[in-house]
Amino acid sequence: MCYNSDQGPVNRGADTDRPRKVLWIRKVLVLRIDKQPTDRQPAEMRQNEMRFGTAGPSSRGAGARGLKLGRVSRVQPLGEQAADSLRTALRRGALLPGQRLTTRDVAATLDISLTPAREALNRLTAERVLELTPDRVAMVPVLTQARYTELCAIRLSLEGMAAHAACRRLTAEDVAHLEKLYAVHETAYAARDAKTSLRHNEDFHFTIYAGAGMPALLQIVETLWLQVGPSMNFLFTASYDESWTGGRNHRAMLDAIRAGDAAALSRAVRRDLLDGRKRLTAVLPE
Incomplete structure (x- = not known):
């Protein structure tokens, strides 16, 4: 025991113990902070948990904490x-x-x-x-003959595959819809109505391809059509032909679907693409 004239007796043992006590208190505080409930975490962290889940069984289903989320309505920008x-x-x-x-x-x-x-x-x-x-x-890009030929080669493979997979999956409602599209497309082509004819041609093909139930394949085919679609306008200008066989090819597709003949449907689709390639490559720039 020592004596301080201003403060009285001073216990040196207690003084040397202070750093240890402070360190112990700090450890306790850290442990308590780490163990705080998740509902006291920052909002951003809670949102990430709800969006991506957390490791362990508690992230499955409603979770151990009974988390319940309603449906999210998202408006497309x-x-x-x-x-x-x-x-x-x-x-x-x-x-x-x-x-x-x-x-x-x-x-x-x-x-x-x-x-x-x-x-x-x-x-x-x-x-x-x-x-x-x-x-x-x-x-809008202008396709060259070489580029169009390359795209058509890819389309022959993928669209033939999509048609083959779709043949026996298409419903009676699908066939009825295809018949209507076929009729309008034929009339529009004869009248050289490019807008109506091309719209119904695209709808006709993609009604078939969507029936395959292969969304990844459908997305690739859509990407190819983004590139070739504008050039199809040449079918009504420089390369217009009243004896065009496209109508017969579409008719063959419908007959194959009704017969459930996947191979015949795939052949009809490929023949339609080849007929179009022959006419378009003759008018596209080199």
Whole structure:
């Protein structure tokens, strides 16, 4: 025991024990903080847990803590909707090779603001579905003979596969829908109505391909059609032919579906693509 004239007796043993006590208190506090319930974690961490789950059995089903989540309603952003609209237009030949697509034109056509229109064009340009001109305007690519021949070779394999897989999966309702599309397509082609004919041609083919129940394959085929769709307009201009065999090929597809003959359906699809390739390569630039 020592004596301090200002504070009285001083216990040196207690003084030397203070650092140990402080260290022990700090350890206890750290342990208590680590063991806090998850509902006191930062909001961002809780959201990640709910979104991705946590390791261990508690992340399965409702979880050990009885977590219950309602359905999430997600509205598709305007930029994505605009991009989807442009993709459909490309597949159906509603846009022409070499056509320039300005942000203002897209925004006005879709009745949206400039920002989502710009997002859609940037997205399709990044995906190389559209090209950029030297003055930075999006443009529908112009296919060369070599490029079209390459794409057609891939289509022959994949679309033939999709048709083969779809043949016996298509329902009576699908067949009835295909018959209507066939009739409208025939009438429109005879009248040289490119817009109506190409729209129903795309719908006819993809009704069949969607029946395969192979979403990954369907997505690849859609990507190929984004590139060849605009060039199909040449079927109604430079290479228009009143004796075109496309109608007969579609009729053969319908007959094969009704007969449940997958091989015949695949052959009819391939023949349709080959007939189109013969006519288009004659008018596409080298």
